[in-house]
Amino acid sequence: MDNKRVVLASRPAGWVSEDNFRLEAAPLPKPAEGEVLVKNLWLSLDPYMRGRMSDAKSYVKGVDIGEVMVGQTVGEVVESRNERFKQGDHVLTQLGWQLFGSTKEATPVDGTRAPLSYYLGCLGMPGMTAYFGLKEIGQPKAGETLVVSAASGAVGSVVGQLAKSWGARAVGIAGGREKCDYVRRSLGFDACVDYKAGNLYRDLKEACPKGVDVLFENVGGEILDTLLRLMNPFSRIVICGLIAEYNATEPYGYKNLRSVLVNRIRMQGMIVFDWRQRYGEALKALGAMHAQGKLKYRESVLEGLENAPRGLISLLKGGNFGKQLVKLA
Amino acid sequence: MDNKRVVLASRPAGWVSEDNFRLEAAPLPKPAEGEVLVKNLWLSLDPYMRGRMSDAKSYVKGVDIGEVMVGQTVGEVVESRNERFKQGDHVLTQLGWQLFGSTKEATPVDGTRAPLSYYLGCLGMPGMTAYFGLKEIGQPKAGETLVVSAASGAVGSVVGQLAKSWGARAVGIAGGREKCDYVRRSLGFDACVDYKAGNLYRDLKEACPKGVDVLFENVGGEILDTLLRLMNPFSRIVICGLIAEYNATEPYGYKNLRSVLVNRIRMQGMIVFDWRQRYGEALKALGAMHAQGKLKYRESVLEGLENAPRGLISLLKGGNFGKQLVKLA
Numbered sequence: 219m220d221n222k223r224v225v226l227a228s229r230p231a232g233w234v235s236e237d238n239f240r241l242e243a244a245p246l247p248k249p250a251e252g253e254v255l256v257k258n259l260w261l262s263l264d265p266y267m268r269g270r271m272s273d274a275k276s277y278v279k280g281v282d283i284g285e286v287m288v289g290q291t292v293g294e295v296v297e298s299r300n301e302r303f304k305q306g307d308h309v310l311t312q313l314g315w316q317l318f319g320s321t322k323e324a325t326p327v328d329g330t331r332a333p334l335s336y337y338l339g340c341l342g343m344p345g346m347t348a349y350f351g352l353k354e355i356g357q358p359k360a361g362e363t364l365v366v367s368a369a370s371g372a373v374g375s376v377v378g379q380l381a382k383s384w385g386a387r388a389v390g391i392a393g394g395r396e397k398c399d400y401v402r403r404s405l406g407f408d409a410c411v412d413y414k415a416g417n418l419y420r421d422l423k424e425a426c427p428k429g430v431d432v433l434f435e436n437v438g439g440e441i442l443d444t445l446l447r448l449m450n451p452f453s454r455i456v457i458c459g460l461i462a463e464y465n466a467t468e469p470y471g472y473k474n475l476r477s478v479l480v481n482r483i484r485m486q487g488m489i490v491f492d493w494r495q496r497y498g499e500a501l502k503a504l505g506a507m508h509a510q511g512k513l514k515y516r517e518s519v520l521e522g523l524e525n526a527p528r529g530l531i532s533l534l535k536g537g538n539f540g541k542q543l544v545k546l547a
Numbered sequence: 548m549d550n551k552r553v554v555l556a557s558r559p560a561g562w563v564s565e566d567n568f569r570l571e572a573a574p575l576p577k578p579a580e581g582e583v584l585v586k587n588l589w590l591s592l593d594p595y596m597r598g599r600m601s602d603a604k605s606y607v608k609g610v611d612i613g614e615v616m617v618g619q620t621v622g623e624v625v626e627s628r629n630e631r632f633k634q635g636d637h638v639l640t641q642l643g644w645q646l647f648g649s650t651k652e653a654t655p656v657d658g659t660r661a662p663l664s665y666y667l668g669c670l671g672m673p674g675m676t677a678y679f680g681l682k683e684i685g686q687p688k689a690g691e692t693l694v695v696s697a698a699s700g701a702v703g704s705v706v707g708q709l710a711k712s713w714g715a716r717a718v719g720i721a722g723g724r725e726k727c728d729y730v731r732r733s734l735g736f737d738a739c740v741d742y743k744a745g746n747l748y749r750d751l752k753e754a755c756p757k758g759v760d761v762l763f764e765n766v767g768g769e770i771l772d773t774l775l776r777l778m779n780p781f782s783r784i785v786i787c788g789l790i791a792e793y794n795a796t797e798p799y800g801y802k803n804l805r806s807v808l809v810n811r812i813r814m815q816g817m818i819v820f821d822w823r824q825r826y827g828e829a830l831k832a833l834g835a836m837h838a839q840g841k842l843k844y845r846e847s848v849l850e851g852l853e854n855a856p857r858g859l860i861s862l863l864k865g866g867n868f869g870k871q872l873v874k875l876a
Contacts, residue, residue, distance in 0.1 A: 438804070457808045471800020475767070479786045479816040487808040 219257075219296075221246045223316035224526055226281045230271055232467045234534060238271065239287070239527040247320035249299045255320050256293040256311055261544040262338035263289070263529050264372075265436075268464040287315040287526075290343060291546075292327060292334045300324075310337050315526050317546055332508055339541040340515040341504050344372035347490040349500040351434060351456040352380055354493070355486045360385030362431035365422070367441050369410060370397040370516070372541035373458060376504070377434045378407045379513060386432070389425045391441060393536045400539070405514050418444050429453075438462045439470045446474035446483075455485040465534055516540030548586075548625075550575045552645035553855055555610045559600055561796045563863060567600065568616070568856040576649035578628045584649050585622040585640055590873040591667035592618070592858045593701075594765075597793040616644040616855075619672060620875075621656060621663045629653075639666050644855050646875055661837055668870040669844040670833050673701035676819040678829040680763060680785040681709055683822070684815045689714030691760035692779075694751070696770050698739060699726040699845070701870035702787060705833070706763045707736045708842060715761070718754045720770060722865045729868070734843050747773050758782075767791045768799045775803035775812075784814040794863055845869030 220243065227240040249255040270281045270288050281288055291314070295307040300322065303309065308327050313319030327337040339345065358364045358381045366377040369390025378388035378401070390401040390410040401410040409425040411418070422430075422444065429450040435442050439462030442455075449455070463470055478485060493500075507513040518538040520529045526544045533542045549572065556569040578584040599610045599617050610617055620643070624636040629651065632638065637656050642648030656666040668674065680702075687693045693710040697703040698719025707717040707730070719730040719739040730739040738754040740747070751759075751773065758779040764771050768791030771784075778784070792799055807814060822829075836842040847867040849858045855873045862871045 442804075457804075460805055460808055463805055469802040469805065471802050472804050473798040473800050475771075475786075475801050475804075476789055476792055476798065477816075478814060479789055479818075482816040482818060482821065484813065484815045485807060486813040487806075487811040489808075489811060492811065 221318045249320045255297040258291040258293040260292045263542040265461045346500040348376035350493040355456045356432040358386035358432045363387045364432040366434040367391040368436035369401045446477040457487040550647045578649045584626040587620040587622040589621045592871040594790045675829040677705035679822040684785045685761040687715035687761045693761040695763040696720040697765040698730045775806040786816040
């Protein structure tokens with residue numbers, strides 16, 4: 219068994235490039251007492267990884283140069299020195315961009331209830347992000363209008379379906395007609411606006427004739443600034459991601475913040491880790507929706523660790539269509 | 548008894564000028580059944596008035612051209628056709644920029660407990676704004692650091708003193724050394740930063756060595772954008788006013804909104820009218836502080852209705868020092 223890993227070779231200025239990564243051979247780790255040696259099967263690629271490549275202050279420390287890129291993985295236990303696990307068990311870990319890793323921090327996952335990769339998506343961190351952001355901050359009520367950006371993505375697709383299940387009207391924003399069709403037809407959103415069509419304000423206004431009560435923001439930049447003009451009194455904005463800013467060398471200048479005052483908007487930033495004590499609650503709710511066939515979900519799969527850098531770059535440019543994964547084995 | 552009033556003559560583009568107002572003679576109103584005829588003694592000048600001069604969408608309709616400028620007043624009942632009031636009673640009303648007015652909407656005020664003008668300031672709308680914004684949104688805890696802009700003003704001075712009384716550290720922002728000295732020495736804030744000194748970020752950082760847990764924002768623009776860089780995880784921002792933007796022809800572009808995500812900030816807009824059902828609670832709390840000599844307060848008084856336009860213009864430029872009032876009689 220040969221191990222391979224992708225490390226951070228240099229920090230990007232603006233857009234990430236493949237030069238920022240280095241694929242290298244690595245020794246097969248030996249599990250210490252209490253650890254399991256895991257063969258990673260699936261690697262999740264997520265927008266937050268862009269932040270970790272930078273050394274700017276953020277909510278967690280960035281990746282050091284030469285260090286393995288961070289990431290959540292689902293894998294199979296190949297050797298266990300932890301009594302909670304045996305060989306062949308499937309686990310969710312934070313082993314990052316590598317084929318094998320050794321860890322104490324593993325969570326069992328059940329591949330008979332849902333495909334293993336789902337625990338990196340609609341039943342994993344993205345799904346829980348949607349669940350807690352909506353339940354704790356967005357709080358859509360029946361009849362209200364919710365807008366979610368990056369609506370065809372791992373978080374956005376769950377946000378809209380959850381909001382619909384709670385009786386709200388769900389409007390998505392996505393890039394291009396194909397994604398918008400998917401959001402409306404397959405995910406069942408009430409409407410979807412193509413931000414690439416060039417009429418963002420007009421199209422959003424038309425899709426939200428009663429204004430916007432909840433905005434679940436994954437993108438930021440012009441999308442957020444435009445939506446500020448459409449928010450209703452006492453509306454809520456969940457700031458979950460600002461992917462439009464991650465690669466910009468200059469931060470976006472938001473011009474419509476006055477709407478927060480005029481409309482008494484509550485805008486709140488969120489990071490799913492803040493609810494880690496309640497992951498069980500979210501998994502139960504999302505698992506039930508999945509079991510009933512009410513949680514539509516789409517994956518975008520690349521094969522091979524060597525393609526992970528390309529996958530992340532594409533994701534940051536909106537090139538993925540559905541949850542971006544790398545199949546490692 | 549001759550009546551006079553100031554009406555809106557034209558809408559300002561950018562800064563307000565005296566040309567936007569017109570002083571005119573007016574008939575003495577006749578109170579209808581249920582109304583009182585009030586001789587206004589004090590007129591309050593407040594930043595929100597700038598918004599009413601514009602026809603941009605806001606939380607309430609603007610003043611029409613030719614209409615009396617809006618404003619809160621304290622006055623004396625000269626004729627009553629309402630059984631709740633008799634001649635000589637003091638009342639708080641919304642009669643606006645005029646010497647006499649007739650209204651059904653009057654609230655009795657007690658001039659023996661505090662000077663009548665205080666019901667337009669620390670015991671009035673500005674005091675209540677401070678109370679509800681802090682209690683319901685800012686929620687400073689003992690030991691936390693609160694920053695308030697326009698700290699020597701009617702709202703800001705109460706915000707800092709309330710926060711101190713709840714055990715928080717209070718840091719003010721004001722324009723010029725004289726105001727800053729007043730905020731520290733007379734109001735008892737722990738520190739005050741002079742935004743005109745040209746080192747806003749550095750001075751705020753020095754005044755808030757543990758970062759900022761609550762920002763009570765009355766000004767906006769560069770002050771808010773700078774403070775976004777200093778906010779702590781799970782901090783709160785009360786958006787009470789954005790006076791820096793009211794006269795700008797181009798809105799300010801906020802560049803540090805990413806801090807809302809990284810630090811999971813809760814930012815919320817507020818308008819005191821939303822708590823009108825609970826004014827009694829606020830008046831009780833603030834009245835008790837005043838009675839104990841724990842609510843320091845300063846007024847900036849202009850004499851004569853004809854000076855109200857000049858007073859508002861000065862207020863919008865930060866020229867007032869303490870609560871801006873016009874003494875009408």
